Amino acid sequence: MAYRSRYVGRYSGIGRILQKPGVQAACVKAATEIMTAAVARAPVGGNEDPHPGQYKASFTVVPHEKNVPFRGKPKLRAGARLRNTAPHALHVEYGTARTPRHAVLSKAMDDVAGRFG
Template identity: 35%
Template sequence: MAARFRMSNRGVGQLLNSALISGEMLRRAEVIKGVAEAISPVGGPGDPHPGNYKRSWYARVERKAVGRSRKRRPVGVVGNSAYYARWAEFGTEKVRAHHVLLRAAAAGGR
């Protein structure tokens, strides 16, 4: 006879806040960061700061309120600290959008 499973809400909460989950969130963020670094534009000879955008990617785990309960859970965060990162991602009227983070997340978050 098979045993019955009884879920414990407190146990699930403890699992979601465990080092195991935090580690997995960081691993996935690092994978996305790696893809973003690989596909980042570097700039040509006239670029005053070539490679700065590519070097400015970071990955970390933050505890954020998620879901309807708004409980704080570990979340993987990938970003770029270059001041012009949003323009590289979304473009301007003079520069085409590169969508580096969008493409990296679509390709590497597994």
């Protein structure tokens, strides 16, 4: 008779793992890779642009912790955010009536998604 191994996970232990600095470091590394792809895709603007290159230079990676509800109680989870602090970042990403939609962040995530799957 063959012995079958069994695993019974403990949610409290898994939750503690998701709070560790190593998990946050992995999230920051992933966000940095996405930032590299986003900077490569970012439009710079032409001569008529009042702030050429500002959008491309405004990407930052910010480590953060977020309260994620689990079984009715909020639990802290480590993570990282990729932000663009340019005042016109929303217009570049989603577009307006006068500005085309570039979708830099979503395309950068698609470029890098295969490495984390």
